[in-house]
Amino acid sequence: MEDFGPSHSSSTKLVGQKVDSGGLYRLLQCASKGDTTGVIQELDKGVEPNGADYDRRTALHLAACEGWIEVVDLLLEKGADVNSLDRWGRTPLSDAHSFRHHEVCKILEARGGIDPVGMDSQVPCFEIDHSEVDMDEATRIGEGAYGEVFLVNWRGTEVAAKTIRSTIASNPKAKNTFLKELALWQQLRHPNIVQFLGVLKHSDRLIFLTEYLRNGSLYDILKKKGRLDTKTAISYALDIARGMNYLHQHKPHAIIHRDLTPRNVLQDEAGRLKVTDFGLSKIAQEKDSYGYKMTGGTGSYRYMAPEVYRRESYGKSVDVFSFALILHEVTCVASKDCL
Numbered sequence: 202m203e204d205f206g207p208s209h210s211s212s213t214k215l216v217g218q219k220v221d222s223g224g225l226y227r228l229l230q231c232a233s234k235g236d237t238t239g240v241i242q243e244l245d246k247g248v249e250p251n252g253a254d255y256d257r258r259t260a261l262h263l264a265a266c267e268g269w270i271e272v273v274d275l276l277l278e279k280g281a282d283v284n285s286l287d288r289w290g291r292t293p294l295s296d297a298h299s300f301r302h303h304e305v306c307k308i309l310e311a312r313g314g315i316d317p318v319g320m321d322s323q324v325p326c327f328e329i330d331h332s333e334v335d336m337d338e339a340t341r342i343g344e345g346a347y348g349e350v351f352l353v354n355w356r357g358t359e360v361a362a363k364t365i366r367s368t369i370a371s372n373p374k375a376k377n378t379f380l381k382e383l384a385l386w387q388q389l390r391h392p393n394i395v396q397f398l399g400v401l402k403h404s405d406r407l408i409f410l411t412e413y414l415r416n417g418s419l420y421d422i423l424k425k426k427g428r429l430d431t432k433t434a435i436s437y438a439l440d441i442a443r444g445m446n447y448l449h450q451h452k453p454h455a456i457i458h459r460d461l462t463p464r465n466v467l468q469d470e471a472g473r474l475k476v477t478d479f480g481l482s483k484i485a486q487e488k489d490s491y492g493y494k495m496t497g498g499t500g501s502y503r504y505m506a507p508e509v510y511r512r513e514s515y516g517k518s519v520d521v522f523s524f525a526l527i528l529h530e531v532t533c534v535a536s537k538d539c540l
């Protein structure tokens with residue numbers, strides 16, 4: 202996907218002021234793709250190097266996350282703040298540490314970079330003490346195939362707490378697979394991927410926290426609005442494509458979503474779409490052994506490539522199939538009847 206135009210130019214909240222949001226988004230996109238020429242172009246146009254997206258992620262965070270040495274050097278040269286904090290309290294060095302980009306770590310450290318989250322960024326799955334979240338005060342948001350979702354308060358921020366059904370959590374093999382998927386999710390950082398925050402430890406239930414997206418799912422949006430206008434549809438398509446591209450480009454192995462549906466695409470306050478729940482469907486596909494229902498009950502079969510339910514392939518093509526169907530629906534047919 203080559204178009205790096207603004208996601209939602211009129212509604213997006215940006216930390217960097219005095220620039221059009223399109224310029225800032227292009228800078229962020231170029232930084233995350235290692236496009237040095239694009240970064241220079243945007244900075245030359247006057248885009249502020251410390252501008253940030255809604256999650257307060259700067260171009261330096263994104264370049265450090267991906268290990269783009271040249272872009273990191275360039276941004277620092279142009280005045281990027283080496284210790285800017287994103288919404289999760291992470292600096293560019295925290296991200297470079299997490300992804301083991303040693304050269305980038307050295308560059309950032311030489312410029313005074315610090316990593317406030319320290320070893321937390323290295324652990325396979327960030328554990329949060331259950332006493333930090335009062336589940337008795339939780340507000341139920343909804344329910345999916347794996348369990349209920351609640352709105353809770355964690356460290357002064359509203360976050361989503363996803364509880365996993367006891368039928369799954371009590372099965373050691375299923376629980377283990379779940380934790381492995383969460384450990385992978387914990388490593389991911391992208392503006393179009395829902396941010397995983399951690400697993401509650403010492404809890405009698407399996408509960409994990411993610412960022413809370415107050416506008417709900419694309420499913421809710423389509424149900425309410427029906428077919429979208431072209432501009433919105435393109436902007437949504439780009440958001441999903443960027444998130445999916447990030448998953449598919451993941452090294453050393455591509456991450457295949459397997460359950461990309463409008464219900465698994467959520468919208469933040471700024472109007473940006475983020476993909477969630479990737480990889481977790483792998484567990485549901487082993488439904489027979491764990492005895493719980495497949496997500497198809499809420500509409501997943503509709504978006505599922507034939508090779509998945511024939512259990513022939515779980516490659517990138519299955520996500521492309523789902524993506525194409527979602528695109529078709531948001532641009533052509535989305536109506537209350539088809540959802």
Ligand SMILES: Nc1ncnc2c1ncn2[C@@H]1O[C@H](COP(=O)(O)OP(=O)(O)OP(=O)(O)O)[C@@H](O)[C@H]1O
Binds near residue numbers: 348465
């Ligand atoms: N991070 C979140 N922020 C806000 N709402 C959320 C979040 N995660 C899930 N939800 C809402 O909670 C409900 C249940 O979500 P969940 O992911 O458990 O199931 P689902 O995706 O709807 O269905 P399935 O599990 O069958 O795919 C949905 O309505 C979704 O919009």
